[in-house]
Amino acid sequence: MAVSQTTQWRLISGTLGVMCLLLMATLGILLKLSHSKRDIEPTSFPGLNIEPQKGSDCCSCPEKWVGYRCNCYFISGEVKTWEGSRSFCVSQNSSLLQLQNRDELACT
Structure with missing residues (x-):
């Protein structure tokens, strides 16, 4: 057993x-x-409203762009070189944003 x-x-x-x-x-x-x-x-940033800005007093952003403090931003998840990213921005009549540190992402 x-x-x-x-x-x-x-x-x-x-x-x-x-x-x-x-x-x-x-x-x-x-x-x-x-x-x-x-x-x-695409990368999301804490505190940043990633919904396209509608009916703002300052500006109207193109579709798929993010409005924040009267500026429009395009946040891409596509991997490109610096030069490729800059060329894309120029083609969109914009400039490439360069952040110096993570603190610049904070929304005050």
């Missing part, structure tokens, strides 16, 4: 171990997909 119980517990612990490994593999895959998706999406 003791041998039967030992075999039964080994079967249960083996099954639980396999389930644990499957759950860990699934979690790893989900985290990897989450990271790759986040790299593609």
Whole structure:
């Protein structure tokens, strides 16, 4: 009778171990997909209203641009060189914003 119980517990612990490994593999895959998706999406900045500005007293921003303090900003998730980004801005009759540090992102 003791041998039967030992075999039964080994079967249960083996099954639980396999389930644990499957759950860990699934979690790893989900985290990897989450990271790759986040790299593609546009960057969002805390405190910055990323909704296009409508009916502002100062300015009206083009579609997909962000209005903030009477200025329009385009936040791209596309990876480009500095020169490529600058060329895009020139084609949009705008200039490339250069932040010196993270504090400049803070909205006061």
